Amino acid sequence: MIKAVMMMNTQGKPRLAKFYDFFTVEKQQELIRGVFSVLCSRPENISNFLEIDSLFGPDSWLVYKHYATLYFVLVFDGSENELAMLDLIQVLVETLDKCFSNVCELDIVFNYSKMHTVLDEIVFGGQVLETSSTEVMKAVEDISKLEAASNAVSLVPKSVSRWRGR
Amino acid sequence: MEQLKTIGRELAMGSQGGFGQSKEFLDLVKSIGESRSKAEEDRIVLSEIDILKRKLLEPDVPKRKMKEYIIRLVYIEMLGHDASFGYIHAVKMTHDDNLLLKRTGYLAVTLFLDEDHDLIILIVNTIQKDLRSDNYLVVCAALNAVCRLINEETIPAVLPQVVDLLNHGKEAVRKKAIMALHRFHRKSPSSVSHLVSNFRRKLCDSDPGVMGATLCPLFDLISEDVASYKDLVSSFVGILKQVTERKLPKSYDYHQMPAPFIQIKLLKIMALLSSGDKSASEMMYMVLGDLFRKCDSSTNIGNAILYECIRCISCIIPSPKLLEDAAEAISKFLKSDSHNLKYMGIDGLGRLIKISSDIAEQHQLAVIDCLEDPDDTLKRKTFELLYKMTKSSNVEVIVDRMIDYMISINDNHYKTEIASRCVELAEQFAPSNQWFIQIMNKVFEHAGDLVNIKVAHNLMRLIAEGFGEDDDDADNKLRLSAVESYLQIISEPKLPSLFLQVISWVLGEYGTADGKYSASYISGKLCDVADAYSSDETVKGYAVSALMKIYAFEIASGRKVDVLPECQSLIEELLASHSTDLQQRAYELQALLSLDARTVESILPLDASCEDIEVDKDLSFLNGYIQQAIESGAQPYVSERERSGGMFETTDYHSQDHHEVTSHALRFEAYELPKPSVPSQPSAALVPVPEPSYYSEPHQPISTSSSVSERESSEIKLRLDGVKQKWGRPSYQSSTSASSSTPPQAANGTSTHSDGGGVASSSSSKPRSSYESKKPEIDPEKQRLAASLFGGSSSSSRSDRKSSSGGHKPAKGTANKPLATVPKESPITVPDLLDFDEPTGTSDVAATDPFKELEGLMESSRQDGGGSTDVMGLYSTDASAPVKTTTSVDSLLSELSDSSRGTYHQSQTTKGPNSKEALEKDALVRQMGVNPTSQNPTLFKDLLG
DSSP, rough: EEEEEEEEEEEEEEEEEESSSOOOHHHHHHHHHHHHHHHTTTSSSSOOOOEHHHOSSEEEEEEEETTTTTEEEEETTSSSHHHHHHHHHHHHHHHHHHHHSSHHHHHHHHTTHEEEEEEEEHHEEEEEEOHHHHHHHHHHHHHHHHHHHHHHSSOOOHHHHHHHOO | OHHHHHHOHHHHHHTTTTTOOHHHHHHHHHHHHOSSSHHHHHHHHHHHHHHHHHHHHSTTOOOOHHHHHHHHHHHHHHOOOOOOOHHHHHHHHHHSSHHHHHHHHHHHHHHHHTTTTTTTTHHHHHHHHHHTTTSSHHHHHHHHHHHHHOTTTTTTHHHHHHHTTTTSHHHHHHHHHHHHHHHHHHHHHGGGGGHHHHHHHHOOOOOOOHHOOOOHHHHHOOOOOOGGOOOOHHHHHHHHHHHHHOOOOGGEEEETSSOOOOOOHHHHHHHHTTTTHHHHHHHHHEEEEEHHHHTTTTSSSHHHHHHHHHHHHHHSSHHHHHHHHHHHHHHHHHSSOOHHHHHHHHHHHHHHHHHHHHHHHGGHHHHHHHHHHHHHHHHHHHHHHHHHHHTTTHHHHHHHHHHHHHOOOOOHHHHHHHHHHHHHHHHOSSSSHHHHHHHHHHHHHHHHGGGGGHHHHHHHHHHHHTOOOOOOOHHHHHHHHHHHHHHHHSSSSSSSSSHHHHHHHHHHHTTTTSSSSEEEEEEEEHHHHHHHHTHHHHHHHHHHHHHHHHHHHHHHHHHOOOHHHHHHHHHHHHHSSOOOOHHHHHHHHHHHHHHHHHHHHSOTTTTOTSSSSOTTTTTTTGGHHHHHHTTOOOOOOOOHHHHHTTTTTHHHHHHHOOOOOOOOOOGGGSSOOOOOOOHHHHHHTTTTTOOOHHOOOOOOOOHHHHHHHHHHHHHHGGGTTTOOSSSHHHHHHHHHHHHSSHHHHHHHHTTTEEEEEEHHHHHHTEEEEEHHHHHHHOOOOHHHHHHHHOOSOHHHHHHHHHHHTTTTTOOGGGGTTTHHHHHOOOOSSSTTTTTTTTOOOOHHHHHHHHHHHHHHHHHHHTTTTTHHHHHHHHSSSSTTTTOOOOOGGHHHHHHHHHHHHHHHHHEEEEEEEHHHHHHHHHHHHHTOOOOOOOOOHHHHHOOOO
């Protein structure tokens, strides 16, 4: 099971954090800080795996990938395959890339809720749901479309719609 | 965030797709991005919280605004600030009919609340309603919330709806419903136990994605109860076969691999089902063999499947052919340049070594390389492997290595683990007691506070018991060496408490035994310890007891005792100690000093910690006293059994009860039923008692003889007769006997089955392996290490080490033999075959292309520091945006225009939205007259995943 998905920049600022078991806000911060301090102490060009028992309890593994200014981090237990998890990060990034065309940290920062939408289509309740970025994109686009549609109907302020109606 | 500072707001607005946020949110994000310190960030967030609190309280907040506020709340909570004041608004938002708002509400509550939060009760109703919605997106959002927010008590409220959704028209919904059920199962297996059959049924769902999702709960179910799913083995094998034969729709391919995640899950499940089951294993041979042949080891995901196959093979009962395949895959992993694959290789070795113990030998040099790798993860994995392959022939090297590593790391969590492994290995395989003590000293010195207290007591027991019954001389040597090593270490600052306890105890027992060190020298040292660690009462207690023993031995041997002034002051200080234990010890010490030699000797005999103490259960030494008492008119003792016969004679019974007590005045009802076991307690103390009680042993006043025996018996708790010895005496003995009498080759030969040392002699004539020739300059040090680790025929480093003990090391003449044990391996034709980081497939490239640009972008901004303006230009999706400088774009250009990229661009035009931009940028770049010539391989590596 996947325990957490995190994105943070190289200065340790969290950009997205999703935990599939509940942790208090303080604990979450502690975990994010802990993960970051481990990550930033690792040299380049070494393996992407880490045993992270000390933070997440026994049987916890971490896979991370460093893209430009961002770390993508997955924490999971022994029932997942490390290399496959590395590819799951790849799926996530590919999807984001399709989503934002040339994704960068800014996209992630400014599209906070969309990030969650994308992530929810890939990982669901701690299990891998979908690994095809095309499928994920399709789902996300469906959601955007429907949301936009419902938005157009009901989110127009009343004053405006009245004005329009005239 | 340099970039954020300069980036225009419009730009950010332009990239937000359909999920627009207001100016305020962007400002917030931006100002946080620009903040220079945590304090500044906190200030910004706190003022934001104030604003939000105020705004949320305003009446009639427009819904769009409210959504915005909720997102801001989520954001500040991610930054670690409490947003609980707004939770209720998020809950309200889930009730909204508008899809966007509802989804935002669900997103917020799943991030904010845990399943036991009070507000959940307000959501359950909405969830129930939404699960029945016609709009599948609403259903999905609700299912998402179900996974996170429903606890054991609320499961029944939504269970029927979720079960209905298993047959929903949309496969996305079916998938999520299965996963929600899976989640329920994890939270409370009993609540869904009657629905387990649904999982089986869903395995046959028409949609392969749903089938794949079903594998997750089935994996859990099967790991709990293998037996009742045995019938599914053939189905799983069938599914896996179909998947590998590409029977699934193309859309399930990932990097040209058919549904790899499903394959991996299936392999995991089959490993569970076929573990130790011959017939089930046999069913899988075919498909596993196919996988080894088909898997594309040039992609990451292909290797993931290969690795999963190796794991699977290590669980089932494999065929020799499969083992070969697995070994080959492992050797590919190990030879790869990628650390990830090396890691997988080491892990695979660790798994397979249980099945075929000689598999590691052909990779000895690779393993040693991993051991010296800068990558900590890899190093730890390698230590795990070494731990698994430790045997008496290589324990010294491995434990030495482990200790070196243990000393070098700061991570207490891992330090504890590796320390306990060192101890375990040392106890199990120690070639000599001396070595064992040395290792223990190191472990204690560097990780003393992290090891189990039992370890300390084992060590003390070893020193006390020594080699055995018949070799007193060796015992004494051992003790002397222990004492010497401790006297050296003792003055080092900040030793761990546990280690000091051991030191004090050993110095007390054996410090003066050899006559080499004077009592005043040792006692001085002990006083220093008590002084230096004055806050540690346990250590002080040990030190005082040790002092007492030393003085006792002095007195017993008839020498005059000069109590050092510092000892005297220590005793005086402790006499007034707040700790009753220390006080007691001090008083005892004081009392002991005034006793005569004979008494002292019987109280604390020399080196008697291991002696049996004869416990006089009948207390016969009191006979005279009793006789006297009876003669002077006391009632004789009547045992409880006899007493119960005459219960009615209560008065008699009272007086009989306390026949020993000279004063008849104190008799209370409560004394009526004394426990018959009182006299036998001392004998119970002979059993190895849980160690903590050793320290807090019951202290008796020293003046009566009965208390002496009592004291002895507690002192004797280290006496551990009949307890199974921990450090494998038999193996150690056999190894020493072999070493003392037989030449090394023979010794190795006899134990071929365990360490494979015989290989050396048989293969010595073979030419050096290709592995060898590929790396002609292998450090001889490494070779020696390899030989000593892998039971090769010789190791000069080891012989150096062991020269003092004159052990079973091989002659130096064979020093280059281990090379021959390296198996012949053809040179790898494509050295980076396994390096999935390299852009070998165009599809890889196509998929990640934008990241290259991103990286190039970051690279450039890093290079010229303040040149972030051009970052802006590049960032803009509008290709016609002016690129203001050329320097910073260089790195980007170089990769954009190299030849391999050209082909890629062509192939890409049909694939994604990015190619056009990329081409445009490329064109722009050329326009500006920059003609990059070489590609930048490091960039490539970084960028392509």
